[in-house]
Amino acid sequence: MIAIGVDIGGTSIKGASINDKGEILDRFSLKMDKEIEPEISIGKMCDEINKFIKNKKYKSKIIGVGLGVPGILDKEAGIVKSSPNLPKWINFKIADFVQKRVNLRVKIVNDASSAVLGEARFGSGKNYQNIIMITLGTGVGGGIIINGKLYDGLGGTGAQLGHEVIRYNGRQCSCGRKGCLEAYASATAIIKEAKNNLKKYPDSKLNKEDVIDAKVIFELERQGDKLAKKLVKEYVIYLSEGLLDFCNIFRPEIFLLSGGVANEGDYLIKKIVKYMKKKHYGYINAPEIPIKLASLGYDSGKIGAASLLFEQYE
Numbered sequence: 103m104i105a106i107g108v109d110i111g112g113t114s115i116k117g118a119s120i121n122d123k124g125e126i127l128d129r130f131s132l133k134m135d136k137e138i139e140p141e142i143s144i145g146k147m148c149d150e151i152n153k154f155i156k157n158k159k160y161k162s163k164i165i166g167v168g169l170g171v172p173g174i175l176d177k178e179a180g181i182v183k184s185s186p187n188l189p190k191w192i193n194f195k196i197a198d199f200v201q202k203r204v205n206l207r208v209k210i211v212n213d214a215s216s217a218v219l220g221e222a223r224f225g226s227g228k229n230y231q232n233i234i235m236i237t238l239g240t241g242v243g244g245g246i247i248i249n250g251k252l253y254d255g256l257g258g259t260g261a262q263l264g265h266e267v268i269r270y271n272g273r274q275c276s277c278g279r280k281g282c283l284e285a286y287a288s289a290t291a292i293i294k295e296a297k298n299n300l301k302k303y304p305d306s307k308l309n310k311e312d313v314i315d316a317k318v319i320f321e322l323e324r325q326g327d328k329l330a331k332k333l334v335k336e337y338v339i340y341l342s343e344g345l346l347d348f349c350n351i352f353r354p355e356i357f358l359l360s361g362g363v364a365n366e367g368d369y370l371i372k373k374i375v376k377y378m379k380k381k382h383y384g385y386i387n388a389p390e391i392p393i394k395l396a397s398l399g400y401d402s403g404k405i406g407a408a409s410l411l412f413e414q415y416e
């Protein structure tokens with residue numbers, strides 16, 4: 103059994119043919135223009151999919167297309183109701199639209215949820231029934247698996263864990279509220295904070311960097327740079343406070359971290375674990391919460407979206 107899994111983003115559309123073991127067979131990608139009508143961009147995607155599957159030996163084994171889409175969805179009806187990242191996408195019947203053009207069954211899911219599905223079925227979350235996954239990238243994404251099943255809210259509108267407020271009246275968030283976890287724990291947030299502090303720390307090596315990203319900040323932190331140390335210290339506190347809330351609400355068996363900042367791996371995880379210790383509710387007798395890195399990287403969304411098609415055969 104093979105399905106096509108597609109990750110639709112604001113700048114690119116990336117897809118792959120994926121078998122029911124979660125293995126990627128072949129890939130395709132195309133540029134995405136978020137400002138144009140969805141019928142045009144997704145029309146191009148359908149042409150690409152048709153071209154992609156045309157001469158594949160396994161064409162007859164392809165059972166459908168799974169789409170990971172950013173935004174507010176009606177998952178059952180296959181409609182994107184709105185998307186903060188794709189302003190022209192209003193009530194776009196994407197499943198019908200794609201099905202008519204590629205002649206395959208189509209399922210849709212919120213993009214953050216597709217990532218946790220991929221990890222839960224084929225990645226770091228494989229042996230767990232209750233998982234919270236946090237993606238630390240441009241924004242902060244979230245995904246929830248409860249009792250082995252995806253929990254993605256009414257209509258599949260996603261688990262917007264990044265928009266939990268950790269500081270009342272805090273930093274402005276892209277969602278319109280202030281103080282969201284995303285405004286503190288995203289890669290964008292730590293970079294912005296670095297830039298805001300450059301003048302206050304004229305001796306910091308960050309002043310000499312052409313491009314400031316999370317990797318550079320963590321590198322300089324390890325070298326003892328004062329500004330970098332302050333940034334990482336505060337970053338760990340904010341992220342850990344968010345995770346502590348999710349820990350107290352869901353008490354998952356495991357937290358999975360993915361996205362750019364998570365590339366810091368065990369170095370970052372150790373700091374978070376140290377901060378979270380003795381702070382989660384009932385910590386004296388409660389089990390410790392393991393934190394792991396997501397293992398599928400940027401493929402988790404594609405694999406998770408494809409896995410929606412395998413569900414009916416389970």
Ligand SMILES: [Zn+2]
Nearest residue numbers: 265275277282
């Ligand atoms: Zn927000």
